[in-house]
Amino acid sequence: MMETIQNKSNKSFNYYWRLFATGLSFTVFGLGGIVLGIIFFPILLMIPNKKICRKIARSAIQKCFFFFIEFMRMMGVLSYQTQGFDKLKQRRGLLIISNHPTLLDVVFLIAFLDDVDCIIKKEIFKNPVMMGVVRAAGYIANDAQNPEELIMNCVDRLSNQTNLIIFPEGTRTQTGRGYQLQRGASNIALRAQSPIVPILICCTPPTLRKGERWYNIPPQKMHFSLSVQSDFPVLNYSDSNAGIAARQLTIDLTRYFSERLPNE
Template sequence: MSHTVLPLLVGLRERLRFHAGLGMLGVLGLGWFPLASLLHLVLPARLGRPLGRRAIRFGFDVYLRWLSLIRACRFELDALDALRDGGPLILVANHPCLIDAPLILSRLPDVACVMKTALMRNPLFGGAARLARYVRNEPSVGMVLTAVENLRAGSHLLLFPEATRTVAKPLNRFTPSTALIAQRAQVPVQTLIIETDSAFLCKGWPVFRQPRMPIRYRVRLGERFDPPGDVAEFTARLEAYFTRALAESAMAPPVPCP
């Protein structure tokens, strides 16, 4: 009997963990997104921007702590704390899964995140991003100018140079956006290496497909690059650096999605 019952109990426990994680995300989102949409309409940017960014940091921090508490995930994010008071930086990271941005945003209080314009326009989810004055990824010229404006105001800027979640091993081709912004703003580029042992929420993974748990996530600081002179050369050098870093990683993300 025990040989039959024990796997059922283990499966039930894992299912409860999975849905408890999704449930908490829903509670946090439904509690903040409508209010953020309203606040975006009534607050000026000088008030809405810091409020929106700190609320996002707080919400993601609560969410990740919850995932740790129910033992759905294990996080190693302490390296990010060294960036908190270090002045404006362009933060660039590889992009294996949907949780990448929350990992970073949960530790830093003033980050301008470059987001897809379609998400910014979403009537529900986009309210929080609009309140935080995140940067739309198009049109390209507007994205560069808005990103530079945020850096000159002292914010960090978060970019995923693959433009979307990784679908080619080890990385998608990098776009030149990072180099263009760094060149214009004359701000250093800090690389962040995101590592995980799971393909959960990679490109093509259904949201309600349960993974094996606990999932490990780690973000470590990579090399810091000076502002570039040549955009094409810098983009190639940045892509080559991430390729080497992931090849040497003991926990390289399993992409493309199985």
């Protein structure tokens, strides 16, 4: 009886500690973003050479994201393991696609991938705190009203040997709906003829999903697993009509993720 009460007490303490530590982690992240966004990154924008500005900015963001992940790990909020990221260090011009189960996915990917491009909501470029960050890093604005320009911007970055992260679902995976990929990533890959490198992300127990708040923490510490997969062949689709090829590639990528990941 006493042992049962003690176990419940330990579980309760662990839960409330992780709740506190999660809130503290996101507070640190937010405050750090404000300080860097108002002071450091606007100064970077004064560098005349945009390539140097981007390189410094992306390196700073990568280090900050890695610190954030390690802070959460040391606080007992999460654990993680990665596989295969080393084999991407010397490769450029890659279209890196991933499933999107949680709020932290882009943080993990940027933390473990060097000098990568990504697509950011257009509204962030107007945010007074974040605009300096995303502009210094040279990220791509997601202009939903002009998808053709967005695709060409992405193709241009890949052609210039930049690695680009895309979540083909367009948003976090919606529980119960499975993997519903949009055609944008396929169109970009086919036009640029860039290698597609899938990365599989799993989070157990599921948390920080679409519609969940930061305080909706799971009963146990969340564990992230990120695994870099072999290239997905693009040349197999080159002989088809562009629209048909993009549609078929999207179908095959959807099947690829569905077969290798838990049913969301």
